[in-house]
Amino acid sequence: MRVDAVYENARVFTGSSWTSAVAVLHGRIVALGEDAESLSTAKRVDLGGAFVVPGFHDAHNHMAMFGMTLDEVPLGECKHVDEVYAAIAGRAAEVPRGGWIVGSGYDQNRLIGGHPTRHGLDRVAPDHLVRLQHNSRHMVVVSSNVLDRLDLAKVPVGGDVVLDEDGSPTGLLREQAQLLLRPLIYPTPLDTLVRAIDRAGERYLAEGITSVQEAGVGGGLAGQSPAEVLAYQLARERGVLRVRGTLMVSSAMLHELPDGAGFGLDLGLRTGMGDEWLRIGPMKLFADGSLIGRTAAMHEDYANEPGNRGYFQQPEEELADTILRAHTAGWQIATHAIGDRAISTIVDAYEAALKAHPRADHRHRIEHCAVVSPEELARIAALALVPVPQGRFISEIGDGMAAALGPAREDWCYRQRSFVEAGCVLPGSSDRPVVNGAPLLGLVDMVQRRTSNGYLLGAAERLTPMEALRAYTYGSAYAAFREHEVGTLDVGCLADFVALSADPTTNVQDASVLATVVGGTLAYERGMTDAGA
Ligand SMILES: [Zn+2]
Numbered sequence: 001m002r003v004d005a006v007y008e009n010a011r012v013f014t015g016s017s018w019t020s021a022v023a024v025l026h027g028r029i030v031a032l033g034e035d036a037e038s039l040s041t042a043k044r045v046d047l048g049g050a051f052v053v054p055g056f057h058d059a060h061n062h063m064a065m066f067g068m069t070l071d072e073v074p075l076g077e078c079k080h081v082d083e084v085y086a087a088i089a090g091r092a093a094e095v096p097r098g099g100w101i102v103g104s105g106y107d108q109n110r111l112i113g114g115h116p117t118r119h120g121l122d123r124v125a126p127d128h129l130v131r132l133q134h135n136s137r138h139m140v141v142v143s144s145n146v147l148d149r150l151d152l153a154k155v156p157v158g159g160d161v162v163l164d165e166d167g168s169p170t171g172l173l174r175e176q177a178q179l180l181l182r183p184l185i186y187p188t189p190l191d192t193l194v195r196a197i198d199r200a201g202e203r204y205l206a207e208g209i210t211s212v213q214e215a216g217v218g219g220g221l222a223g224q225s226p227a228e229v230l231a232y233q234l235a236r237e238r239g240v241l242r243v244r245g246t247l248m249v250s251s252a253m254l255h256e257l258p259d260g261a262g263f264g265l266d267l268g269l270r271t272g273m274g275d276e277w278l279r280i281g282p283m284k285l286f287a288d289g290s291l292i293g294r295t296a297a298m299h300e301d302y303a304n305e306p307g308n309r310g311y312f313q314q315p316e317e318e319l320a321d322t323i324l325r326a327h328t329a330g331w332q333i334a335t336h337a338i339g340d341r342a343i344s345t346i347v348d349a350y351e352a353a354l355k356a357h358p359r360a361d362h363r364h365r366i367e368h369c370a371v372v373s374p375e376e377l378a379r380i381a382a383l384a385l386v387p388v389p390q391g392r393f394i395s396e397i398g399d400g401m402a403a404a405l406g407p408a409r410e411d412w413c414y415r416q417r418s419f420v421e422a423g424c425v426l427p428g429s430s431d432r433p434v435v436n437g438a439p440l441l442g443l444v445d446m447v448q449r450r451t452s453n454g455y456l457l458g459a460a461e462r463l464t465p466m467e468a469l470r471a472y473t474y475g476s477a478y479a480a481f482r483e484h485e486v487g488t489l490d491v492g493c494l495a496d497f498v499a500l501s502a503d504p505t506t507n508v509q510d511a512s513v514l515a516t517v518v519g520g521t522l523a524y525e526r527g528m529t530d531a532g533a
Pocket residue numbers: 060061062215431
């Protein structure tokens with residue numbers, strides 16, 4: 001047998017054992033170790049002793065949204081609200097009057113002066129349309145020019161327009177109230193989305209990511225365009241879909257189909273449609289809000305905020321009904337649920353749907369699954385649900401999360417080890433652009449669980465480097481029904497892997513990405529020797 005490529009002189013961790021080389025034919029692994037080295041090949045790549053592991057797989061990210069943030073004003077490093085205003089003033093000098101200025105990534109928990117306001121934005125950009133995306137993506141601050149264009153009489157259920165003491169809007173729109181902006185900014189043009197997918201993908205390859213799951217296309221809070229699947233298809237046709245994508249479809253896009261096909265998309269498309277590069281994944285549903293924004297639905301009040309228990313984005317009965325209909329129609333379901341109250345409601349809804357229509361291998365998911373009591377933990381495991389927490393949240397927004405929960409509930413926050421020990425399969429994910437999505441950073445956080453203030457949040461939930469790596473590879477693949485071909489480096493799997501400078505199973509904090517291979521092709525490399533044929 002003559003193969004397309006042999007990657008050799010490496011320490012390859014397949015996911016279960018160690019070997020020295022990988023042989024690739026038609027994008028798949030056809031041999032490992034000495035068997036691979038002895039094959040005749042069109043191309044031989046010397047990996048210089050690098051550590052090779054399965055490609056990283058982000059089970060919950062917003063790829064197009066992240067790509068677009070690369071063109072927005074970055075606000076994540078601002079420490080004082082005046083720095084936010086200064087950054088917007090700087091961009092206002094470059095953007096023609098009347099145009100949009102979009103900032104992203106501010107977090108009032110880390111800003112002296114709190115949330116920016118429309119008055120502050122009006123001062124620095126009086127002639128522009130300004131909107132600042134909160135890093136949670138659950139709220140946005142807009143300038144008066146934008147506010148004037150919104151129909152504030154039509155605030156949707158599950159959101160609010162924040163008012164100051166005088167009863168006038170501060171510019172802050174929370175949760176579903178962000179949908180008021182829709183007529184101004186939706187849909188995002190397809191070419192803008194393709195550019196965003198392209199730019200995001202370049203970054204992902206440099207970080208060792210080979211597969212992602214996009215957490216909500218089409219509509220709703222996360223979707224960018226009703227034709228968003230086409231944007232990914234165009235990106236692929238133009239050669240700029242650089243990583244494999246599973247697209248979750250916003251529940252807002254599903255409707256009752258004729259002929260007993262049930263709840264779904266036109267043409268009957270549903271979970272599983274597609275191929276090894278681009279697939280339709282679960283239906284994505286939002287139950288509640290954000291923990292640091294204190295809008296997630298809780299059983300008890302937020303710490304030091306009597307009376308605030310957050311809220312649902314839709315009435316609970318509607319959530320349960322949507323879950324039942326999607327489950328009945330054969331969809332995998334991924335529900336965003338953060339507060340313990342929202343999680344109870346969603347577990348109830350999954351349980352009822354599974355009781356009405358039993359399905360063995362459903363893999364229904366709870367995105368974030370952030371505040372989990374011991375009782376709910378046991379139910380999540382018993383129903384074989386897939387919790388999808390984000391390890392990187394601990395370091396970037398952990399202090400704000402701990403403050404929102406208070407000491408009594410802190411140990412329930414973004415669990416990891418408890419899920420694994422209860423028998424759940426744990427994926428790895430970032431919710432990028434909410435936090436930095438580089439998997440090596442996420443892996444370190446999954447192991448260390450240190451907040452930016454240095455606080456150890458949930459010591460009992462720390463994972464070993466090996467467990468964290470398994471989550472970010474096999475676990476994510478499992479969450480997308482893809483573990484038979486990605487997430488491990490067995491013969492027959494797709495040849496998606498990353499070469500690292502250190503062993504991530506023991507020493508992840510010292511590892512950096514040397515090369516990334518997708519479908520057997522060297523898609524990114526840093527300082528490698530290609531020995532040729
Ligand atoms: Zn998300």
